[in-house]
Amino acid sequence: MSAERAIDVKGLTKRFGAKTAVNGIDIAVPYGEVWGFLGPNGSGKTTTIRMLCGLLKPDAGSGTCLGFDLLRGGERIKREVGYMTQKFSFWEDLSIRENLEFVGRMYELGDYRTPVDATIARLGLERRQHQLAGELSGGWKQRLALAACMLHQPRLLLLDEPTAGVDPKARRDFWDEIHRLSGAGLTVLVSTHYMDEAERCDRIVYISLGNIVARGTVANVIAQSGLFTFIVEGEGARRPAQKLRGANGVEFVSFFGAALHVSGRDRAALERALEPYRGDAGIAIHEAVPSLEDVFIQLQDEGAAA
Amino acid sequence: MSERFSWPRIAAVIRKEAVQMRRDRLTLAMIVGVPLMQLFLFGFAINVNPKHLPTAVSIDDPGPLADSVVAALENSSYFEIVKATNSPEVARRLLDEGRVSFVVEIPQNFSRDLVRGLKPSILVEADATDPAASANATGALQAILDSALRDDLVGPLAARAIQAPSYSLVLHPLYNPESITQYNVVPGLLAVILTMSMVLMTCLALTRERERGTYENLLAMPVTPVELMIGKIAPNIVVGAVQSALVLCVARYVFGVPMIGSLALLAAALLLFIVANLAVGYTFSTVAENQLQAMQMTMFFLLPAILLSGFAFPFRGMPVWAQWIGEILPSTHFLRVVRGILLKGNGALEIWPDIWPLVLFLFVAGGIALLRFRRTLD
Ligand SMILES: Nc1ncnc2c1ncn2[C@@H]1O[C@H](COP(=O)(O)OP(=O)(O)OP(=O)(O)O)[C@@H](O)[C@H]1O
Ligand SMILES: [Mg+2]
Numbered sequence: 178m179s180a181e182r183a184i185d186v187k188g189l190t191k192r193f194g195a196k197t198a199v200n201g202i203d204i205a206v207p208y209g210e211v212w213g214f215l216g217p218n219g220s221g222k223t224t225t226i227r228m229l230c231g232l233l234k235p236d237a238g239s240g241t242c243l244g245f246d247l248l249r250g251g252e253r254i255k256r257e258v259g260y261m262t263q264k265f266s267f268w269e270d271l272s273i274r275e276n277l278e279f280v281g282r283m284y285e286l287g288d289y290r291t292p293v294d295a296t297i298a299r300l301g302l303e304r305r306q307h308q309l310a311g312e313l314s315g316g317w318k319q320r321l322a323l324a325a326c327m328l329h330q331p332r333l334l335l336l337d338e339p340t341a342g343v344d345p346k347a348r349r350d351f352w353d354e355i356h357r358l359s360g361a362g363l364t365v366l367v368s369t370h371y372m373d374e375a376e377r378c379d380r381i382v383y384i385s386l387g388n389i390v391a392r393g394t395v396a397n398v399i400a401q402s403g404l405f406t407f408i409v410e411g412e413g414a415r416r417p418a419q420k421l422r423g424a425n426g427v428e429f430v431s432f433f434g435a436a437l438h439v440s441g442r443d444r445a446a447l448e449r450a451l452e453p454y455r456g457d458a459g460i461a462i463h464e465a466v467p468s469l470e471d472v473f474i475q476l477q478d479e480g481a482a483a
Numbered sequence: 484m485s486e487r488f489s490w491p492r493i494a495a496v497i498r499k500e501a502v503q504m505r506r507d508r509l510t511l512a513m514i515v516g517v518p519l520m521q522l523f524l525f526g527f528a529i530n531v532n533p534k535h536l537p538t539a540v541s542i543d544d545p546g547p548l549a550d551s552v553v554a555a556l557e558n559s560s561y562f563e564i565v566k567a568t569n570s571p572e573v574a575r576r577l578l579d580e581g582r583v584s585f586v587v588e589i590p591q592n593f594s595r596d597l598v599r600g601l602k603p604s605i606l607v608e609a610d611a612t613d614p615a616a617s618a619n620a621t622g623a624l625q626a627i628l629d630s631a632l633r634d635d636l637v638g639p640l641a642a643r644a645i646q647a648p649s650y651s652l653v654l655h656p657l658y659n660p661e662s663i664t665q666y667n668v669v670p671g672l673l674a675v676i677l678t679m680s681m682v683l684m685t686c687l688a689l690t691r692e693r694e695r696g697t698y699e700n701l702l703a704m705p706v707t708p709v710e711l712m713i714g715k716i717a718p719n720i721v722v723g724a725v726q727s728a729l730v731l732c733v734a735r736y737v738f739g740v741p742m743i744g745s746l747a748l749l750a751a752a753l754l755l756f757i758v759a760n761l762a763v764g765y766t767f768s769t770v771a772e773n774q775l776q777a778m779q780m781t782m783f784f785l786l787p788a789i790l791l792s793g794f795a796f797p798f799r800g801m802p803v804w805a806q807w808i809g810e811i812l813p814s815t816h817f818l819r820v821v822r823g824i825l826l827k828g829n830g831a832l833e834i835w836p837d838i839w840p841l842v843l844f845l846f847v848a849g850g851i852a853l854l855r856f857r858r859t860l861d
Contacts, residue, residue: 264696266696280704283706
């Protein structure tokens with residue numbers, strides 16, 4: 178047990194029937210940090226987060242959340258954690274204000290009107306506060322849910338894809354808010370499929386088939402991957418894509434606009450594969466630091482092959 | 484566990500449920516519509532005092548008295564003679580075929596035997612497949628026959644009329660010991676209507692949250708199972724109260740049911756009964772995986788609650804095993820309570836034997852609900 182870790186769990190495991198959704202993962206998040214939780218669909222992110230906030234009972238493993246034992250301190254954890262579900266889970270037949278006020282009363286915020294008013298004002302929903310939550314657009318539902326789970330000023334936020342379907346401006350506002358709060362001591366674990374969001378995190382954890390396969394800062398994860406990426410640019414950049422996909426040493430090829438990212442772990446083999454195109458007119462080839470996305474795609478391919 | 488019972492949180496749940504109920508037009512309509520429909524359908528269908536029931540008479544007696552019996556039956560408006568025959572077999576066949584509800588059989592030498600003081604019998608066979616339908620008519624039979632024969636037994640025979648009965652009335656087959664009357668049925672409907680709608684109101688309480696995905700959110704909040712249960716049940720008490728008032732008003736002003744006992748006592752019993760049924764529904768919703776299962780459990784409960792409570796069939800007429808099941812059900816006890824208070828003017832002391840089973844039932848149902856409540860999504 179560690180007092181300076183907001184989340185400190187070891188060997189967390191969850192099985193659904195014969196299927197192991199989460200397989201003995203360790204996560205230790207210090208107070209005040211923002212961690213990204215990444216992994217392909219079905220890799221176990223939601224399941225892990227649910228175990229962290231006491232909504233699923235782990236089949237194995239132990240640890241603490243905000244210093245409270247995961248297995249026994251459920252009620253205390255609930256009081257101080259803000260959990261945003263992946264699927265919208267507020268009441269569609271209650272208005273925006275009613276939903277927020279309900280949350281305020283559930284957490285026994287004596288004067289819940291003040292934070293509710295402030296939240297509505299911050300979201301700019303004053304004129305729509307009496308509209309039913311079910312009538313909101315998908316992105317607005319996300320924004321309402323996010324605001325609602327922060328209403329009781331939790332010390333730890335567990336956010337399950339909070340910005341899925343949210344427009345870029347709102348996403349930026351959201352991340353500014355997260356960093357402002359983390360500066361004040363809030364700890365955040367946020368699952369996401371967005372690379373730019375992963376890059377905004379202090380650290381990331383990448384999970385695949387229930388196992389953590391990469392962790393650390395973004396730069397760390399990229400370095401650990403052992404991946405090399407060459408960028409093929411120019412007018413004719415798209416032409417070699419098909420042939421490169423099958424070439425020796427090329428693990429994957431992806432389009433980035435007009436450019437082609439060609440990646441693999443064997444740098445020499447990669448060079449050999451690209452050699453035939455080097456002289457082509459309209460094609461420029463240069464090496465680059467692999468992007469996080471390249472790394473994730475590689476991790477995902479490895480996971481699928483395993 | 485560092486859990487604390489919080490009234491504000493209960494109030495928050497109650498408020499949420501009330502708002503959601505208010506927005507659910509269909510449920511709102513059903514709160515008033517279903518009891519009214521049931522009252523009028525059941526109330527009138529069962530309570531109409533059936534008249535002009537088709538009757539066959541089989542007369543094997545040439546005397547004058549038989550004629551006056553037939554005339555009296557016709558005049559009574561309960562019976563409508565559709566066939567007069569001298570063959571009991573013919574009359575019986577009509578009964579078998581369901582063409583008549585009654586066969587009145589006046590045997591050979593009825594007039595002569597009566598005059599001689601031999602107490603001849605009149606055999607009345609009734610179609611008992613629907614005892615409720617013929618109960619009133621049967622009840623009236625003795626009086627009709629008495630007055631018919633009294634008018635005819637004049638002169639020296641008048642003495643026979645006074646030393647009644649001068650004949651015997653044989654009713655076949657025997658009737659249910661409890662005769663169902665209009666007054667009995669409408670108060671009974673209060674039990675049936677409340678059972679149905681109260682269980683239905685709460686049987687989806689949690690199932691609905693689960694299917695809409697809001698359960699996850701609810702569980703992530705620091706609400707305790709007891710708080711949630713009270714918060715979910717409480718607003719429905721108001722619904723039960725509205726329905727009770729509705730049924731009692733209709734009972735009083737439409738069906739003219741007498742209300743002898745204390746209405747305050749009835750209100751207290753009603754509250755207990757309503758909460759017991761809400762607890763049953765809530766228990767179902769903690770167990771059910773989905774709405775379909777919840778509805779199936781509800782049906783599984785409602786059928787015996789209606790059929791074995793003494794509402795559909797006289798309780799003591801049921802086989803012993805059915806009575807045992809009936810004794811477990813809240814509707815059985817409440818049926819006795821409500822009939823006792825309204826019709827017999829029973830007080831707290833008299834209804835107590837049926838009150839404590841309700842209390843016990845409430846605690847068992849609530850206990851199961853809390854035990855079965857899942858604090859996690861597993
Ligand atoms: N209640 C459940 N019963 C059975 N299997 C489940 C249950 N919940 C999750 N799973 C399985 O566990 C695995 C992990 O699911 P989980 O929802 O945690 O993935 P995820 O990483 O959140 O995926 P996504 O990015 O799509 O949200 C999946 O294979 C899923 O099918
Ligand atoms: Mg998920």
